[in-house]
Amino acid sequence: MPWFFVVAAGMIGYGLVDGLVFAPPDYQQGDAFRIIYVHAPSAWLSLFSYSTMAFAGAVALIWRIKVGYAVAAAAAPIGASFTLAALVTGSLWGRPMWGTYWAWDPRLTSELILLFLYFGVISLRQAFEDPARGDRASALLGIVGFVNVPIVHFSVYWWNSLHQGGTVMRLGKPEMPGSMLWPLLAMLCGFMFFFGAVLCMRVRGEILLRERQATWVREAVQA
């Protein structure tokens, strides 16, 4: 886990320095485009966290593997925080480019719905006195809400959108030159390693909490 943090810090550090200092300004957006180096990784993690949460919930519900509930519970607050980051940084990027902080655009609206889904999953888990029922209900909501993930991703293709289309995750060649693309890829990888490290920390806490009556936990805490 510490190595995940070290790799994440290295990649995020490199991505920020290369992206903010050395990458050339965009020919249309100027230096405002540099917001992409935090906006795109945040948006990517908002979807990846949700997919992780829904998958873990499905594994727990279908195969009754309890650690799945712990992973789903751990991924939810991380994903919610990155969804908020994607919305805030996107809003700050939208103001100089579109002339407004917010528009009821398909991409923005579906991302906002994603944030509400995260809040719903987190709240539903805590709404039950019986933690097992809370786990099952929130896992079910997570799985049902997964339908929103492809909507967020493909909204820029399915509907007329202010939001630009994909620049990195496309079937053909990425639209960005290497000098802009490498720092972005470093940031994406760095955020993924960061997610892995924080998820491991949270899952460890969740397992300790759920298994606190177990002998191995008591022995581990006493040691």
Added chain:
Amino acid sequence: MIRAGFWAMGGYARFVWPSIGFALSVLVWNVWSALRHQARTLVRVRRALQMARSEES
């Protein structure tokens, strides 16, 4: 060597720097929150352990 006009970000400083700052603060919050979650969990487990011991004695 930082290029000239770096902090001004071509006139977009008031959008770029708050974005970077907010994203970095989310990273910091995640680490702080995970550490706090672990610490609180350990307190709860230790408390449960103490209660079990006192009931045994």
